[in-house]
Every structure is written in structure tokens, then in C-alpha cells.
Amino acid sequence: MQKTILITGATDGIGLELARLYAAQGARLVLVGRQAQGPVLSGAVLYCCADLALAESAEWVRQFVQQQGFEWLDVVVHNAGVGFYGRLPDQSASSIEELLAVNLYAPLTLTHALLPWLQRAQGQVVFISSVVAALPGPDYAVYAATKAALAGFARSLRVELRGQVTVQVVYPGATRTGMHAKMGITRETMDWEKFAPATAVAQQVARAIARRRPSATIGVANGLLRFAGRYGGGVIDPLLRRRRGADAASVQAPAAARPHCVITGAADGIGRALAWQFGKAGYVVTGIDVDAAKAQETAVWLRANGVDATFLEADLAQAADVRGVALALAERPLIDVFIHNAGISAVGHFAQIPMPRQSVVLDVNLRAPLLLTADLLRLGRMNAGGTWVFLSSLSHFVGYPGAAVYAASKDGLASFARSLRVASGAQANTLVVFPGPTRTVHARRYSPDNAREGTRMLPEALATAVWQAVEARRVSLIPGAANRLLALAGWLLPGVMERAMARMILAKVGERVMV
Numbered sequence: 001m002q003k004t005i006l007i008t009g010a011t012d013g014i015g016l017e018l019a020r021l022y023a024a025q026g027a028r029l030v031l032v033g034r035q036a037q038g039p040v041l042s043g044a045v046l047y048c049c050a051d052l053a054l055a056e057s058a059e060w061v062r063q064f065v066q067q068q069g070f071e072w073l074d075v076v077v078h079n080a081g082v083g084f085y086g087r088l089p090d091q092s093a094s095s096i097e098e099l100l101a102v103n104l105y106a107p108l109t110l111t112h113a114l115l116p117w118l119q120r121a122q123g124q125v126v127f128i129s130s131v132v133a134a135l136p137g138p139d140y141a142v143y144a145a146t147k148a149a150l151a152g153f154a155r156s157l158r159v160e161l162r163g164q165v166t167v168q169v170v171y172p173g174a175t176r177t178g179m180h181a182k183m184g185i186t187r188e189t190m191d192w193e194k195f196a197p198a199t200a201v202a203q204q205v206a207r208a209i210a211r212r213r214p215s216a217t218i219g220v221a222n223g224l225l226r227f228a229g230r231y232g233g234g235v236i237d238p239l240l241r242r243r244r245g246a247d248a249a250s251v252q253a254p255a256a257a258r259p260h261c262v263i264t265g266a267a268d269g270i271g272r273a274l275a276w277q278f279g280k281a282g283y284v285v286t287g288i289d290v291d292a293a294k295a296q297e298t299a300v301w302l303r304a305n306g307v308d309a310t311f312l313e314a315d316l317a318q319a320a321d322v323r324g325v326a327l328a329l330a331e332r333p334l335i336d337v338f339i340h341n342a343g344i345s346a347v348g349h350f351a352q353i354p355m356p357r358q359s360v361v362l363d364v365n366l367r368a369p370l371l372l373t374a375d376l377l378r379l380g381r382m383n384a385g386g387t388w389v390f391l392s393s394l395s396h397f398v399g400y401p402g403a404a405v406y407a408a409s410k411d412g413l414a415s416f417a418r419s420l421r422v423a424s425g426a427q428a429n430t431l432v433v434f435p436g437p438t439r440t441v442h443a444r445r446y447s448p449d450n451a452r453e454g455t456r457m458l459p460e461a462l463a464t465a466v467w468q469a470v471e472a473r474r475v476s477l478i479p480g481a482a483n484r485l486l487a488l489a490g491w492l493l494p495g496v497m498e499r500a501m502a503r504m505i506l507a508k509v510g511e512r513v514m515v
Contacts (some may be wrong), residue, residue, distance in 0.1 A: 002044075004073050006030040006065070008110070009037055009053060013225040014128065017202030018077060020047075030070070032061055032080070052080050052106035053098050060112040062195075074120035075209065076114055077151075078107035079128045083143045085183045085190075088423060089377040090329040096142050096370055097319070103146035104366075104412070105359060108153060108405060115165070124166040126209055127154050127200075131173045131222045133227035133415065136237055138244060142370055145412040149366065151354030152396070152411025155494075158214060158403035159502045160350055168206050169215045173222035175201045184494075186366035198473035229312045233418070237475075240422045258308070259331040260383070262286045264316060264368070265342030267294040269440035270391070271464035274339055277309030283469060286332055287311040287319030288342070290327055315361050316342050316368035336377070337470055340369040340390045340413070345406040345441075346515035347505070358405040365409035370416060387429040387470050394436040394483055397490035398497045402505040419476060431475045435462055436483035445514065458484075 005022050007486050009015040011033035019031055019041060028044040033128035038047025048064040050057040065073070075283045082102045111125055118125060130147040137144030151169050173196070179190040187193065201218055208216035213446060217223040228236060259276040265271040266287030279302055289295040295311040302309035312328050314321040329335065343365045346353050369390065376382060391398070393410040400407035414432050419431035437447070439456040447453075457480050465479040478484045490497040 001367040002026060002028050004028045004030070004070060004076065005074055005075040006061075006078065006114070006440065007077045008032040008106070010047075011035045013179060014172065014175060014202050014205060015077070017198045018079065018206060021202055021206050022504075030065065030068070030073075053082075053101045054107070055101070055109075056360075057106060058109035058113045061110060061249055064116060064502070065114065070117060073114060073117040073121065074121050074123045075126065076111070076118060076123070077126045077128065077209070078110065081128070081139060081179070082107065083179055083183045085139050085180075087139070087224060088141050088420065090110070090375050091142065091374060093185040093319070093323070093371055093374070096374060097367075098154055099142045099146055100370070100428075101360070101366055103143070104149050104408070105362060106214075106324070107150060108408070109355050109359070111157075112351065112358075115351050118165045121165065122166075124168060124209065124212060125153070126168045128205070129169050129171050129313055130156075131171050131217065131226045131229070133171065134226045136229075136233075136240060137415075137419045137440060138423035139241070140417055141423065143417055145366070145370065145416035148415030149408040149412030152399075153404050153408035155498070156399045156401045156404035156407040157272045157350055158400065160404065160506065163345060166212050167214070168209065168212065170205055171215065171217040171222065171226055172201050172205065172223065173217075173219055210438065237418065237422055240411045241425060242275070244422060244425055257333060259287065260283050260284045261337040261339065262288070262329060262335050263339045263341055264288045264372075266311070267291050267298045269289060269442050270438060270459045270462055271339075272298050272343045272434070273459035273515075274466060275302060275309060275342060276305070276307065277460070277463035277467045278337065280305075280465075283337070284333060285309045285503065286329065288314055288316070290315045300400040310368065316372075317363040321366050321372060322371045323375060326379060326381075327371055329376065329381055330379050334386075335376070335381050336383045336386045338373075338388050339466070340372075341389075342368065343409075345403050346514070347447075347510055348404045349402070349506070350404050353405075353513050359480050361405050362409050363405065366412045367417075367421050369413060371385075372419065373416075382428055383430075387431060387473070388417065388420060388424075389431045389433065389436060389466065390414070392417075394434050394478070394487060396434055397487035398492070399494070399501050400505070401498065401502050402509050429470075429475070431469055432476050433462075433469070434476075434483070434487065435479045436478075436480060438462055 005027050010019045010031035016392050023041040023043045032048045034193040050060045102383035129151045132144045133147040133151050155167045176195040176197050215391045266275045275285045292313045298308050299311045314325045392414040395407045417430050417432045437456040441447040469477040478487050
């Protein structure tokens with residue numbers, strides 16, 4: 001039977017070579033690209049012009065597929081990608097937004113839109129990630145974060161769609177395509193002409209797709225590199241950090257100044273506990289929250305207990321508010337500790353949760369920290385020797401079927417923090433925290449079953465552990481012995497933990513949606 005295959009980013013590089021390969025095999029193709037005219041290929045080839053950097057692009061593609069009368073899609077290959085090479089402070093907000101839109105938001109939104117066609121064929125959705133998803137990328141931190149997020153999303157979605165649609169992640173290495181020139185990389189900086197040609201890589205990608213395995217790394221050397229990145233970070237990252245100068249000069253605050261801690265999502269739950277913990281340790285605290293009433297209540301309580309606390313009202317789902325926070329912090333003392341704590345979720349089967357709501361999860365949990373960190377670096381607001389803290393999730397180790405987009409955001413955040421740590425050199429520390437279930441309103445809202453709420457970690461205990469880790473200048477924290485055991489099990493026995501998480505979450509969620 002003739003296969004119907006949709007490929008994004010099909011006008012150049014790996015996508016174009018895949019299109020040529022499948023066209024020669026007689027497949028019926030739907031090619032998606034931003035250029036006005038598609039590639040000239042023989043056979044049953046249709047071209048959909050869509051700029052995946054635009055939010056409405058997924059709907060354009062969905063309508064195109066529907067209008068062409070397709071009843072099913074056998075394979076959807078999310079290949080389109082853009083990049084940026086250079087220091088994070090030099091990357092503009094618009095560039096960060098474009099990378100997130102094309103590399104992450106578009107594949108997720110398009111998968112959501114095309115799932116009915118894939119389910120009719122019991123088809124296959126393929127996400128083209130990169131080996132850099134498992135490595136620190138000090139010169140391409142946002143790119144690495146998007147590719148890590150894509151892999152984290154696929155891991156959880158695979159559990160949800162088992163028996164309906166095959167979900168696969170393919171990890172190519174450096175490939176000779178036009179992307180490097182578009183990113184402005186000179187041949188002196190990186191001789192991309194020596195990379196594997198796109199034709200050869202596409203052939204290997206096609207073979208991997210045919211095998212339908214959950215994940216595939218292209219090339220033996222890339223496989224070894226990805227393995228080293230995943231399991232050897234404790235050795236690789238410090239070596240890279242020592243060999244690299246800091247990306248941005250930090251500023252030394254006056255010796256007599258009190259340390260300053262900034263916390264997003266500080267009005268309640270973990271954020272409130274962190275504000276209290278750092279406040280009683282002598283920090284001036286600036287909290288950021290969307291809930292003005294709750295922020296005012298927390299600020300009054302903190303001040304009544306001797307904490308010098310100020311709150312900024314901001315909706316971190318809005319890029320303009322993120323920029324406004326950065327400018328407001330430019331008027332505040334230099335920052336000694338910045339804690340990216342704010343986070344939201346959406347729990348339920350991926351196909352049943354409206355995509356606009358899931359996009360807001362990405363906006364708050366991933367886009368805001370990336371934009372705000374870059375802004376603050378450009379403005380020189382981090383004190384010399386300061387610490388960035390990123391609250392990821394235990395889902396980084398065990399997956400989160402039933403909240404695949406949340407899992408994506410937290411995997412992307414962990415990757416970004418790792419790249420930032422290497423890029424900062426000795427001038428700043430970066431701590432990634434992987435909390436498990438915590439006894440908060442947030443956890444209660446998104447949990448499918450609160451019967452064991454009493455076993456969840458208290459936010460005050462988590463805040464104390466974070467403060468101690470900051471003081472010790474640690475780079476990673478999994479708070480709680482039980483959480484560390486779960487993380488180890490997820491690392492060593494991913495399949496077992498994924499099935500366990502499916503029983504714990506998906507089976508209890510049923511048809512419900514919790515947003």
C-alpha cells in the first residue's frame with residue numbers, strides 16, 4: 001500500500017533529502033516549508049507553504065490535509081528547525097521566540113492537530129531531535145533546550161499513545177546543511193563542510209523510521225557522544241566549564257550590601273516557602289507573581305516577620321510582562337540568587353487538552369525563564385558569584401504521561417540550566433532542582449488522586465533543601481530519599497517507570513482534564 005508521509009522543513013537539508021528518498025520509493029508526500037515554492041519532485045507530491053514560526057501554522061497545515069481529502073497519515077516527520085550560535089546575552093528575544101516556536105511549539109501543536117489522521121492509520125510520529133539534547137550547549141543553549149524538551153515530550157506521549165500511534169525520537173549529529181550558514185557560523189569557527197552530508201544522514205534516518213524503535217541515534221560516534229552526555233555529565237560539564245571563559249561579566253555589589261534573592265511564583269506554595277527561607281537567612285527578597293491579592297498577603301506576612309520583601313505583579317505567560325520584570329529588576333539591587341520557580345500544568349490525555357492551554361504551560365514554565373535569564377544577563381544584573389536556580393521536576397527522570405507538555409517544559413529547563421552553567425564559567429553557579437510531589441495547592445489541583453497527599457514533601461522542607469544546596473554551591477538537587485530512589489529507577493529502568501507512571505496517572509485521570 002502506498003504510504004502517506006508528511007515532512008516539515010522539507011525544502012532544505014535532511015527534510016529535502018528525506019522527501020527525495022520517499023518520492024523515489026513511491027510514497028504520497030505532503031511537504032511543509034516556509035518558502036513560497038516547494039521542491040520539484042516526481043510522483044504524488046503536494047506542498048503546503050506554512051511558516052512554522054507563526055502560531056496559526058498548525059491550523060493551516062491541518063486545513064491543507066483536510067482539503068486535500070486525506071483520510072489518514074502513515075508518518076509525520078517533525079524535521080523543521082532553526083538555530084542560533086553564540087553567547088546567550090547576544091541572542092535577541094525575537095531569536096529565542098523563533099527557536100521555541102519552530103523547534104518546539106510547532107511540532108507539539110501540529111501533532112495535536114494531526115492526531116486523528118495518525119490514529120486512523122495507527123501511524124507513526126517522528127521527532128527529529130539532536131545529540132545536543134544530551135549535552136551542554138553553551139553556544140546554543142536555547143537550541144539544546146528545545147531539542148531536550150522535544151525528547152521529553154515524546155517520552156511521555158509515547159506512553160499515552162501506546163497501541164494507537166508509534167512515537168519515535170531520532171537524534172542526528174552535526175550534518176552538512178544550510179542551517180550553519182543561516183546561523184552566521186563562519187568556517188573558521190566551525191568547519192561544517194566536514195560534517196556528514198544530508199543525503200547520507202537522511203538515508204539513516206529513513207532506516208531508523210522504518211524500524212519504528214522508540215529512539216534512534218544516527219551514527220556510532222553520535223551514539224557514544226549521546227551516551228557520554230547522558231551519563232557522564234559529572235565529568236564532561238566541569239571540564240567544559242573550566243576550559244571556557246564566562247559569557248557575561250558579572251558585577252560585584254558593595255561588600256556591605258545585603259544579598260538579594262528574586263523568586264518567580266513567590267506568592268504561594270513552594271515560592272512562598274522559598275521567600276520565607278531566604279528572607280530569614282538575611283536576604284532581601286523580590287517576589288514575582290501574577291496573583292496580586294495573594295502577593296500582597298504574602299508580602300505583608302513576610303514583612304511582619306522581619307523579611308525585607310517586595311513583590312512585582314506580572315503574568316509570565318506574556319512576553320511583554322517578562323521584559324517588564326527585567327526592566328523593573330534593573331532598578332533593584334544586584335541579584336545574588338535568582339529562583340525560576342513559577343510553573344503551571346495541564347493534566348489529561350494530550351489530545352483532549354486544548355492546545356492553547358498547553359502552549360501557556362510552555363510559556364510560563366520554559367519561555368519565561370529563557371527570556372528573563374537572557375534579559376538579565378544583557379542588563380548585567382547578576383552579582384559576581386551569584387546562583388541561578390531552576391526548578392525542574394522529577395518527571396525529568398520518570399516521565400509524566402498525562403502531562404506530556406509539562407514534562408517537555410521541565411526537560412527543556414534542565415537542559416538550558418546545564419548549558420548556562422557551562423557558559424557562566426566560574427562567575428556564577430547554576431542549580432537545577434528536581435522536586436517530586438509537594439504538598440501545595442498546585443499539586444492538589446493537578447493530581448488525579450490526592451489520597452496520599454500526606455506523604456508529599458512539605459514546601460518548607462523543600463525550601464530548606466534548596467537554600468542548603470545554594471549555600472553549598474551544588475549543581476543538582478533531588479530533594480528527599482524516596483524521590484532519589486524514583487529518579488534512579490527512572491534512569492536505570494525507564495520502561496518500568498513509564499508503565500508505573502501510566503498506572504499512577506493515566507489510569508486515574510481517565511477522560512478528565514485538569515487545567
